[in-house]
Amino acid sequence: MRAPSSVPVDDAVLPFDVAPLDLRGRLTRLGPALDELLSKHDYPTPVAKLLGEAIVLTTLLGSALKFDGRFILQTQTDGPVSLMIVDFRAPDRMRAYARFDAERLKDGLSTAELLGKGHLAMTVDQGPDMSRYQGMVALDGGTLEDAAHEYFLRSEQIPTKVRLAVGEEWRGGEGGPTHGWRGGGMLLQFLPKASDRAQRDMHAGDVPEGADIDVVPEDDAWVEGQSLISTVEDVELIDPDLSGERLLFRLFHERGVRVFAPTPLQAKCSCSREAVSGMLKGFDPQDRADMVENGKVVVTCEFCSSVYEFTPQEAGVE
Numbered sequence: 001m002r003a004p005s006s007v008p009v010d011d012a013v014l015p016f017d018v019a020p021l022d023l024r025g026r027l028t029r030l031g032p033a034l035d036e037l038l039s040k041h042d043y044p045t046p047v048a049k050l051l052g053e054a055i056v057l058t059t060l061l062g063s064a065l066k067f068d069g070r071f072i073l074q075t076q077t078d079g080p081v082s083l084m085i086v087d088f089r090a091p092d093r094m095r096a097y098a099r100f101d102a103e104r105l106k107d108g109l110s111t112a113e114l115l116g117k118g119h120l121a122m123t124v125d126q127g128p129d130m131s132r133y134q135g136m137v138a139l140d141g142g143t144l145e146d147a148a149h150e151y152f153l154r155s156e157q158i159p160t161k162v163r164l165a166v167g168e169e170w171r172g173g174e175g176g177p178t179h180g181w182r183g184g185g186m187l188l189q190f191l192p193k194a195s196d197r198a199q200r201d202m203h204a205g206d207v208p209e210g211a212d213i214d215v216v217p218e219d220d221a222w223v224e225g226q227s228l229i230s231t232v233e234d235v236e237l238i239d240p241d242l243s244g245e246r247l248l249f250r251l252f253h254e255r256g257v258r259v260f261a262p263t264p265l266q267a268k269c270s271c272s273r274e275a276v277s278g279m280l281k282g283f284d285p286q287d288r289a290d291m292v293e294n295g296k297v298v299v300t301c302e303f304c305s306s307v308y309e310f311t312p313q314e315a316g317v318e
């Protein structure tokens with residue numbers, strides 16, 4: 001037993017449990033890493049904020065991977081933000097990008113309006129010897145939190161609540177105020193050890209989309225867990241001066257909360273000159289030839305905006 005640390009730690013996921021309620025969870029706090037991911041692209045504010053939420057959600061899910069796996073979150077929709085990809089490589093690397101139509105962006109659009117209709121896919125890839133798993137849920141007028149709840153209900157059958165928040169921070173300084181993106185999120189799951197309380201057993205097997213899901217009487221512990229996480233405010237999730245431990249203590253101190261070692265996160269792309277060169281070699285010769293402009297082939301990484309330049313010869317153009 002010790003007092004919660006008051007030192008805020010950015011760019012990390014903090015696992016925790018509340019044993020008396022059979023709750024397990026993870027808390028993400030993102031500062032400089034999120035800012036780097038979003039600032040590399042000149043995204044309009046609503047696009048950056050939405051992609052930021054997708055990044056926070058990805059860290060909550062991807063950080064559960066035990067192997068050198070990959071977790072990829074992808075949205076494909078018909079709204080102004082038509083595509084988002086967040087790629088998480090265990091244990092700590094993240095990269096992300098969004099495609100959007102600037103002409104369809106307006107001030108004050110909700111998440112649902114930015115995304116439009118389509119789907120959210122989550123892919124878990126644990127290496128060449130393991131099977132690849134993909135879960136998909138419809139995006140249809142809800143938030144990313146709603147989609148995550150739907151995903152857990154249908155794919156994992158674990159009672160789960162997620163909170164996501166992204167905001168901008170302005171700090172005064174000698175050279176004028178500096179801007180930075182911050183993000184925070186919490187995932188809470190009910191995982192009872194006693195089998196008579198295991199709600200997840202009630203829906204064993206995949207539930208086809210559109211099927212009715214039985215309404216199970218909710219366990220008191222899970223009712224309490226949901227009511228506690230619902231009190232978390234966005235400002236608490238992104239507050240640079242509130243430590244993650246303090247936030248967890250604030251929420252769960254009456255029941256007792258235990259924290260585990262945090263996992264640090266970093267914004268780091270996995271592209272390289274070798275990888276891009278390998279990709280070019282996989283193209284058909286005519287496509288490679290069509291890429292030559294002003295005597296060179298230039299490839300820009302969509303994730304990190306790194307620019308790779310090749311001579312036609314290096315790019316395999318005959």
Ligand SMILES: [Zn+2]
Nearest residue numbers: 269271301304
């Ligand atoms: Zn890159």
